[in-house]
Amino acid sequence: MALRLYTLTSIFDHFMKSFTKYLVLLAALLITASTFGQSVRDLRFNEILIKNTDNYNDEYGRNVPWIEIFNTAYNNVNIAGCYLTDDTTGFAAGRKKGGKEPEHWYRIPKTDIHTNMPQRTYLVFFLDAQPLYGTFHVNFDPRTSKTNYIALISADGKDLIDLMYYPKEQLMDTVLSYGLKEDGITGEAGFLDQFTPGASNEILTKVSKQERLKRDDPYGIGLAIISMSVVFTALILIFAMLKLFGWSSRKIAQKNAKKTETPDMAKTAEAQKEGEKDIEQMTGEEAAAIATALHLHFNSMHDEESEVITINMPSKRYSPWAQKELTMKRTPVIRK
Amino acid sequence: MFEFFKEGLIQFFGYSGFGNCTWGHIIMICVGLFFIALGVIKEFEPMLLVPIGFGMIVGNIPFTDGLQIGVYENGAVLNYLYFGVIKGFYPPLIFLGIGAMTDFSALISNxxxxxxxxxxxxxxxxxxxxxxxxxxxxxxxxxxxxxGGADGPTAIFLSSKLAPSLMGAIAVSAYSYMALVPVIQPPIMRLFTNEKERLIRMRPPRAVTHREKVLFPLFCILLTAFLVPSGIPLLGMLFFGNLLKECGVTKRLANTASGPLIDIVTILIGLTVGCSTQATNFLTPKSILIFVLGAFSFVVATATGVLFVKFLNLFLKEGNKINPLIGNAGVSAVPDAARVSYVEGMKYDKTNYLLMHAMGPNVAGVIGSAVAAGILLSFLY
Known part of the structure; x- marks a missing residue:
């Protein structure tokens, strides 16, 4: 029986050790995931224009289709090394086949400093199938593409960061840009009222917090009421917590007292309670008098000493370096 | 030859402080000297007023622009030191030190x-x-x-985010009023209280266990930061510092936070905030308005603290009542505001020691002003 119990205990111990390991591993994985979460995963396709007649020019003065990417994060994100494509066929099987990149996969060069996107900024790529024209010219063209989407894929070719479907036929026929109504919010997409390459899609619609406050709360009364309510709520929560603290510590103290209590001690406790009541009613002068008496009493108990002398050898030998007398100027003596 | 010397001297004079001096510089230097005098002679918040006062003198010595000297010039040493103020990372470090110094027992017990x-x-x-x-x-x-929160670091933190151009005036105003707490608050306290109320004796606080002290910062950060996440830099550091102090196993860290670290940051923040009051940027009608509004804010905060205690007393039983003289301590300014409560209390009853009681609202004021700053940040930033 004892052996069985021992075995069970050892299994439990073993399980706990393994469990701790797995817990640490899980935490590490979560941390890794969250770190990745603050990188290229925050990039979103924001706006696309295919029929570019007299709109945004590239650096050669040409009007070609373009797509805008938005960094939704509040930190710098480097898009270099990622892939832009209009054909994700074979994506699940991995990007390389026989050491070659798939045909319509454009790898963003790592040597251009402009691929590093500061927080909440935009980057425009020209979709002109002319990768030799520069970093921001991809190797496919939506006008000749068989698909109606564009995908952004991570540098290892395994993670799909973002995918934007667009109404190809309409965009081919009319000079209209298509994108997210709110920057980076993938929920609502549609045709946009104006072209905003390299800028926010909400130029006309967005009202700043300040403007809204000025309009809705010109005298600050609303803000004052809300803010004071929040301050009170926060501190009332702490108040409730402290009340709970007090209540629980009293309960614990009572429990501990009961555990150690004997009949004689109960009497002593009662006497102590009486004493505490007396102390509460005591004036400051009385307390001071009692404290002085106790101090004198305990200080007078020094007549018998232990008569034990401890002699410690100094840890360092004498050194004239630290001797103050030698570092001082001597008073001059008049020789007669 | 004579012409060369003459031109050289004129050029040198043009570079010197005398050549560039304006009345504004002289006024600000005088204000700096006044601050130092207040700190040294009257001992009003000397740890703050002396560095700020000296910073005012340093920042208002006239110079020619472009030599990378001034606090606002890129590449200047003072500009690098000022970086902690602009980016708002000095205030949370000060809060870390405050947390490591503060004993919340008075608050926990009552x-x-x-x-x-x-x-x-x-x-x-x-x-x-x-x-x-x-x-x-x-x-x-x-x-x-x-x-009105009477908390210098909080004022700097918030103004660095919301109105960097007004930060110098706001910081100097906040610290000035904090230093003048013993002058500003007593008349307001007397105005809103009567003789009977000033004599109220409060119950002695109960003993607080170690467990309560350790749990306090942990629960507080969870409760307040979940409610106002924008207050995390201040509240997080405040309660972290307090945990270091109270947990008992990180004495070295607590000592560093409450000693050398807070001293270093106080020196840097005081000096650079003082430097930022360059006459050209500081002496404007807006600055004067800020000073007036700051005083108003301070007076209202003190009055509402005192009046709220009177309001609370309406619901409290005899024996549990609070002395309204500790209401002023609700405006942060630790520990000066609490000391004012104590001194005022002693004037009316020599045996009524209000200091420990006043420390409760005083440290609550620190939490309250950090929460208020967080709310303003989330609404306005």
Whole structure:
């Protein structure tokens, strides 16, 4: 029986050790995931224009289709090394086949400093199938593409960061840009009222917090009421917590007292309670008098000493370096 | 040859402080000297007023632009030191030190005092409303209002985010009023209390266990930061510092936070805030308005603290009542505001020691002003 119990205990111990390991591993994985979460995963396709007649020019003065990417994060994100494509066929099987990149996969060069996107900024790529024209010219063209989407894929070719479907036929026929109504919010997409390459899609619609406050709360009364309510709520929560603290510590103290209590001690406790009541009613002068008496009493108990002398050898030998007398100027003596 | 020397001397004079001096510089240098005098002679917040006063002198010595000397010039040494103020990372470090120094026992033992700390924050929002009426933008009004929180680091933190151009005036105003707590608060306290109320004796606080002290910062950060996440830099550091102090196993860290670290940051923040009051940027009608609004905010905060205690007393039984003289301590300014309560209490009853009781609302004021700053940040930034 004892052996069985021992075995069970050892299994439990073993399980706990393994469990701790797995817990640490899980935490590490979560941390890794969250770190990745603050990188290229925050990039979103924001706006696309295919029929570019007299709109945004590239650096050669040409009007070609373009797509805008938005960094939704509040930190710098480097898009270099990622892939832009209009054909994700074979994506699940991995990007390389026989050491070659798939045909319509454009790898963003790592040597251009402009691929590093500061927080909440935009980057425009020209979709002109002319990768030799520069970093921001991809190797496919939506006008000749068989698909109606564009995908952004991570540098290892395994993670799909973002995918934007667009109404190809309409965009081919009319000079209209298509994108997210709110920057980076993938929920609502549609045709946009104006072209905003390299800028926010909400130029006309967005009202700043300040403007809204000025309009809705010109005298600050609303803000004052809300803010004071929040301050009170926060501190009332702490108040409730402290009340709970007090209540629980009293309960614990009572429990501990009961555990150690004997009949004689109960009497002593009662006497102590009486004493505490007396102390509460005591004036400051009385307390001071009692404290002085106790101090004198305990200080007078020094007549018998232990008569034990401890002699410690100094840890360092004498050194004239630290001797103050030698570092001082001597008073001059008049020789007669 | 003579012409060369003459031109050289004239050129040198043009580079010197005398050549560039204006009345504004002289006024600001005099203000700096006054601050130092207040700190040294009157001992009003000397740890702050001496560095700020000296910083005012350093920042207002006239010079020729472009030599990378001034606090506002890129590449200047003072500009690098000022970086901690602009980016707002000095204030959280100061809060870390404050947390490591503060004993929250008074608050834990008498939790209702925390509500006084909340009421005293009303000054912030009253000043915000008045600043809006005077034509300040909502962001500027928020930064000005926080002066009423009577917490220098919080004022710097918030103004660095909301109104960096007004930060010098706001910081100097906040620290000046904090230093003048013993002058500003007593008349307001006397105005709103009667003789009988000033004599109220409060129950002695109960003993607080180690467990309670350790749990306090942990629960507080969870409760407050979940409610106002924008206050995390200040609240997080405040409660972290307190945990270091109270947990008992990180004495070295607590000693560093409450000693050398806070001293270093106080020196840097004081000096650079002082330097930032260059006459050309500081002596404007807006600065004067900020000083007036700061005073108003401070007065309202003190009054609401005292009046709220009187209001609470309506619901408290005899024997549990709170002395309204500790209401003023709800405006942060640790520990000066609590000391004012104690001194005022002693004037009316030599055996009524209010210091420990006043520390409750005083530290609650620190939490309250950090929460208020977080709210303003989330609404206005």
């Amino acid at each position: 939790p209702k005092l925390i509500l006084v700390g909340a009421a005293a924050q009303f000054g912030i929002f009253a000043a915000y409303a008045i600043a809006l009426l005077l034509g300040f933008t909502p962001m500027e009004a928020g930064a000005i209002g926080i002066i």
